[in-house]
Amino acid sequence: MADRTRKNRLFIKAESSYGVEAGSTDGSDFTAVKCLSLDLVSDNTAMLETNFATGRVRKTAPEIGPSGAQVTFTTPIQGLVSAAGDGTAASSVADDWLDLLLTNVFGAPQETTGEGIDASATASSLVTDTDAFTNQDMVAVQGASFDGGKVNWRRLSGTASPYTMDRDLNATPDGSEVAYGAKIYRQNSAGASLSACYDLDGVIYLLKGGRISSMSIEMAAGELATLSVTMDFDSKSDDSSTKTALPTISTFAGTPVKGLLGAFAWGSTEYAAKSISIDFGITAQPDGTVTTANGRSNIDIISTYPTVSVEPAFAQTFVNDMTAGTARALSVQLGSGVVSGGVLNGCAMFMESARLTASNASDDGGRLRNSLTFECVDAGIFSGSIIAQYFQFARA
Numbered sequence: 147m148a149d150r151t152r153k154n155r156l157f158i159k160a161e162s163s164y165g166v167e168a169g170s171t172d173g174s175d176f177t178a179v180k181c182l183s184l185d186l187v188s189d190n191t192a193m194l195e196t197n198f199a200t201g202r203v204r205k206t207a208p209e210i211g212p213s214g215a216q217v218t219f220t221t222p223i224q225g226l227v228s229a230a231g232d233g234t235a236a237s238s239v240a241d242d243w244l245d246l247l248l249t250n251v252f253g254a255p256q257e258t259t260g261e262g263i264d265a266s267a268t269a270s271s272l273v274t275d276t277d278a279f280t281n282q283d284m285v286a287v288q289g290a291s292f293d294g295g296k297v298n299w300r301r302l303s304g305t306a307s308p309y310t311m312d313r314d315l316n317a318t319p320d321g322s323e324v325a326y327g328a329k330i331y332r333q334n335s336a337g338a339s340l341s342a343c344y345d346l347d348g349v350i351y352l353l354k355g356g357r358i359s360s361m362s363i364e365m366a367a368g369e370l371a372t373l374s375v376t377m378d379f380d381s382k383s384d385d386s387s388t389k390t391a392l393p394t395i396s397t398f399a400g401t402p403v404k405g406l407l408g409a410f411a412w413g414s415t416e417y418a419a420k421s422i423s424i425d426f427g428i429t430a431q432p433d434g435t436v437t438t439a440n441g442r443s444n445i446d447i448i449s450t451y452p453t454v455s456v457e458p459a460f461a462q463t464f465v466n467d468m469t470a471g472t473a474r475a476l477s478v479q480l481g482s483g484v485v486s487g488g489v490l491n492g493c494a495m496f497m498e499s500a501r502l503t504a505s506n507a508s509d510d511g512g513r514l515r516n517s518l519t520f521e522c523v524d525a526g527i528f529s530g531s532i533i534a535q536y537f538q539f540a541r542a
Contacts (some may be wrong), residue, residue: 153347154184155272156219157392158246158356160338164259164444165355165380167341173350173389176343179243180398182372183220187344187351189382190214212440215353215382217344221247222402223363223371223480225491225541230327232275235259236542242399245329247375248539249337251428251447256330258283264307265321272409274325277306281532284330284540286484286492287315288494296407297326297483298495301475303529311411311498312475313414318491326490328392328542336447342379345390350389355380357445359430363480363495366421369404371480380440401491401538410456412520413474418456420476420510424495427451433457452497452522452537460507460514468502476500476520483542490542498534499525 162168165245169175200206224244230236237257241249249255261278272287279285279302288297293316300311340356365371429449432442432532454476456462467470476497483492497520504519519540525534 150347151186155325155345155395156184156217157289157343157345158182158243158340160246160249161341161354164339165438165440167352167354170391170542171388173343173392176392177246178244178393178395178398179219180220180221181219182370185218187346187353187382188216191382192215212442213381213439215351216376217342217353217379218374218376220372220374223365223373223402223493224400225481225483225489225493226329227489229485229488229490229520230258230260230542232260232262234327236327236329239329244373244541246340246510247358247361247373248331250340250356251336251426251450252331252539253334253337255281256332258285258327258330260327260329261325263287263289263319263321263325263491267308267319267321269318270311272300272302272307272311272325272335274307274308274309279309279325282498282511282528282535282538284328284494284538286326286483286490286494286540286542287319287323288326288485289319290491292319293317295482295484297479297481297490297542299409299477299492299493299496300354300411300479301496301498301538312477313411323390326542328540330538330540332538333450339444340377342377343385343392345392348386350386350392352383352385353379353381355442355445355501357430358449359428359445361426361428363424364421365403365405365408365423365480367405369405371405379446380442380445382418391531400489403481403491403493408482409477409479410458411477417458420515423455424478425453425455427453452495454495454500454520456518456520457508457515458518460516464502464505464516464518468505471501473499473501473523492542494540496538496540497521497522498528498536
């Protein structure tokens, strides 16, 4: 019998089709989610009112409707568990829990291969040893003696070296650096739905047909960068007798990203910020059908309209840019990306075009700041007949 709320765990895996558990039924092929917080499961079984006319002013018993459930949790933001360095493809790094979550919303990522940087590279021109990248790829440029060891995330333009970038690097490379490969998530059709096992102190609920309906990132100075997720499910059942081989959680791979040595840039200028929030602006709706057990054939991602909120030091220029309708590229770097133990551990959010929709003065304990909200907007054509990516979230 379960009696401790803290003794809980969450596991996920991709489904073969909506609401159908793939692979083993004993739980051995599930992946543990690195949860900082994990709310209790909300049972969303529908109660269908009857209110039959009985000649009495009384409610009649409802009919039991379709099943459903919802889980909310937070996880740390992390880069790939091993770096896609020179000659290493990001696709060779096994998907972890964060990849499964991101794929659930955005579909399969663009995966690139790391490449060494040539000594002829400059702060404005990225020269790699081979033509490893293409238009709009995100790369993480890092070297021990480059910009204090801190990674510089940039969006590339071009199909062959030398590449131009959305803005200059913070320092001039000396040829010892690497442009690391990455898993790059973009606004695409949603990927596989997820099955989940929620272990509540020994009672194991099998949740099927999972789709993320809300997802956001918070990063405050000096704190852990976290991802908040709400996931809706098609069904919930007690599967304790079957799920006998769920993986034992010893230690989780990777180190959480912290609000240290990151970066926020709008256009070509980087700004210091007290905090950064990213809301992916997900709208999800069930696809109703009378032909299934729970009245839905999927939960569709209808749209993703991200916004970014930041708190830099106050500057009137932000107010002027908002009222002028100025649009610029926006880049957020999460994590220092200093390579340690073969791990780069950095992420980045990039919007090809962003507009300020709010710019208000705020009081931070006597310090004057701007409270800014940026909205991702369509940048139109990137080059030639290539449509600009709406936004990109990259892990390296």
